[in-house]
Amino acid sequence: xxxxxxxxxxxxxxxxxxxxxxxxxxxxxxxxxxxxxxxxxxxxxxxxxxxxxxxxxxxxxxxxxxxxxxxxxxxxxxxxxxxxxxxxxxxxxxxxxxxxxxxxxxxxxxxxxxxxxxxxxxxxxxxxxxxxxxxxxxxxxxxxxxxxxxxxxxxxxxxxxxxxxxxxxxxxxxxxxxxxxxxxxxxxxxxxxxxxxxxxxxxxxxxxxxxxxxxxxxxxxxxxxxxxxxxxxxxxxxxxxxxxxxxxxxxxxxxxxxxxxxx
Ligand code: CAA
Numbered sequence: 001x002x003x004x005x006x007x008x009x010x011x012x013x014x015x016x017x018x019x020x021x022x023x024x025x026x027x028x029x030x031x032x033x034x035x036x037x038x039x040x041x042x043x044x045x046x047x048x049x050x051x052x053x054x055x056x057x058x059x060x061x062x063x064x065x066x067x068x069x070x071x072x073x074x075x076x077x078x079x080x081x082x083x084x085x086x087x088x089x090x091x092x093x094x095x096x097x098x099x100x101x102x103x104x105x106x107x108x109x110x111x112x113x114x115x116x117x118x119x120x121x122x123x124x125x126x127x128x129x130x131x132x133x134x135x136x137x138x139x140x141x142x143x144x145x146x147x148x149x150x151x152x153x154x155x156x157x158x159x160x161x162x163x164x165x166x167x168x169x170x171x172x173x174x175x176x177x178x179x180x181x182x183x184x185x186x187x188x189x190x191x192x193x194x195x196x197x198x199x200x201x202x203x204x205x206x207x208x209x210x211x212x213x214x215x216x217x218x219x220x221x222x223x224x225x226x227x228x229x230x231x232x233x234x235x236x237x238x239x240x241x242x243x244x245x246x247x248x249x250x251x252x253x254x255x256x257x258x259x260x261x262x263x
Contacts, residue, residue, distance in 0.1 A: 004033040005054075006040075011047040011197035012190060018054035023061035026108045026140075028082065030064075035086045043094060047197035047204070050189045051090070051116055052100040053109075056182055059099075059125065062107030063140060076139075083108060083140035087115035092212065094205050096196055100189035101125045102182060106164070111138060114145040117208065119175065120189060121167050122182040127175060128164030148215075150175055200238035206230075 003019045015037055017024045024030075041049065053059040063083065071079060090097055090112070099113040101121035110127050113119050121127075129138045129146065137143060138159060147155035150173045157163065167179045180188050196204060206229040214222035233239050 001033050003030045004037045012193040013046040013049045015051045023058035024053040025061045025064045027064035027067045031086050048193040049097045058104040059101040060109030061104045080139040091115040108140045111140040111142045120178045121176045122185045125167040127170045129159045130162045133162040202238045
């Protein structure tokens with residue numbers, strides 16, 4: 001891998017996009033390496049991922065403008081599909097993915113963060129979809145996910161106006177869950193990931209699938225999705241240990257969150 005590093009700390013995997021000379025912009029190779037990195041994650045031991053960018057200035061400054069500048073219509077569509085396929089793989093990845101956004105999250109950078117389950121950022125972060133200023137539309141999911149996360153009106157204002165927003169506004173409109181100093185960002189991401197990783201892994205995976213799949217259909221179908229994934233948890237070691245723990249402990253211990261040991 002030239003542009004991606006992957007480290008594992010306990011049950012948490014950390015994927016870092018590392019292309020400093022282009023502020024971690026996404027060219028085809030970065031997209032291919034991201035795809036390969038996620039597909040190589042050991043899902044037997046890793047229970048939560050963090051996605052971040054190298055350095056202190058930029059998470060991801062977008063898709064690579066140099067690479068896009070000479071594309072034909074057909075090549076442009078294929079490049080959009082390439083990014084969309086990778087981002088959809090991240091969105092539907094079996095375990096949660098936290099985006100730790102450490103600076104610019106523009107265009108494809110904002111878009112990749114939106115394919116993650118949870119976004120937290122540093123106070124120097126800048127979000128935006130500047131594509132219309134470059135003569136293109138957002139092409140890695142921005143026209144679809146931004147409206148779903150912050151609402152149609154705000155998304156249209158940001159996208160039509162190519163208006164960048166800072167961390168405090170991103171927090172206010174619900175694009176990120178929390179804002180930290182740059183120094184605090186990765187410790188906060190690791191703490192959140194560890195909390196998630198300490199919970200019953202089958203249940204956490206099923207929650208992700210239920211929320212994601214349920215949002216794509218009407219409520220009648222959504223609750224059926226929930227019922228199936230709820231039922232799927234039963235007879236697992238997670239469920240037996242989790243409920244057994246509760247029933248066997250004394251009253252004081254019952255109130256504590258129990259870290260699960262099994263897969
Ligand atoms: N693609 C390719 N290279 C990029 C890049 C990008 N998206 N963003 C930054 N770079 C490169 C710059 O060309 C520069 O390279 P050189 O040193 O070789 O000249 C290097 O990174 C540093 O960038 P700057 O000198 O511009 O740094 P700055 O601090 O002055 O500005 C910035 C930072 C505001 C993020 C600015 O670089 C910028 O505006 N970048 C482009 C942001 C953008 O428009 N992103 C959307 C891309 S389109 C897209 O993503 C489409 C899609 O939806 C799929």
